[in-house]
Amino acid sequence: MKPGQMKARRRSKEGRWAWRLTGFVTLCVYIFMFAPIVATVILSFNASMFGGFPMTGVSLRWYAKLLTNEPVLAAFQTSMWIALVTAIATTAIGVVTAFALVRFEFPGKQTLSTLVILPALVPETILGVGLLVLIKAVDQPRTLLLLVLGHILLAVPYVVLVAQARMVGIRRVYEEAALSLGA
Incomplete structure (x- = not known):
């Protein structure tokens, strides 16, 4: 050998x-x-x-x-409501933002892109504690709306990243064809 x-x-x-x-x-x-x-x-x-x-x-x-524990069922119902509202809001905000970042050139585009992605780069615990300190500093009472806004802030970067990745692959020709057909 x-x-x-x-x-x-x-x-x-x-x-x-x-x-x-x-x-x-x-x-x-x-x-x-x-x-x-x-x-x-x-x-x-x-x-x-x-x-x-x-x-x-x-x-x-x-x-x-x-299944007979009322506080657990109420917490579950609240969690589902927050998840539904967050999913709807982040989908709308994320897709529109991704569309703007992919299809248009405007001043501050890079800054906007960085600001949108920033919450995904910070650990969720640190971001949550920071938001709680901010709410306390401005003497804002803790409400369900603020909780939903916090969840939206955490979820938008992921929607934007996924939508951007898909929109980059879609050529303008398809958009123009859809527009000509009334979309």
């Missing part, structure tokens, strides 16, 4: 081991991340008041209690 062939075979073996090690590490990370979730879901069906293995029986009573 030639020296070049031996090197190639050794590299091939090293490459296979590297992929196997990468796969093993990836599997360990997935197990580390999802095992607590799986354990929580399994233990939610435990008949005992305290979670633990071995389970004392299988029961749906905790889910029945959850």
Whole structure:
């Protein structure tokens, strides 16, 4: 066997081991991340008041209690309302903003683009605490509207980024054809 062939075979073996090690590490990370979730879901069906293995029986009573708990249901309803309003508002704002940033040239375009994307670059916790401090500094009472506006501020950059990525791929010819057809 030639020296070049031996090197190639050794590299091939090293490459296979590297992929196997990468796969093993990836599997360990997935197990580390999802095992607590799986354990929580399994233990939610435990008949005992305290979670633990071995389970004392299988029961749906905790889910029945959850569905009769008024504060939990009210919080869930509020969360769904906030999510719906946020989704509608961010879609409208994000698509219009992305359209303007992709299709038009205007003074301050780069500044606007930076300002729109900025909330995605700041960790959500820091942004939330900063907004809370700002609301406290201007002596504004905390309301549901301010909560929705905070969620919109967090979500708009992602809508703009996704919409921009799609609009860059759409040629003007298609827009002109749609306009000629009454769109």
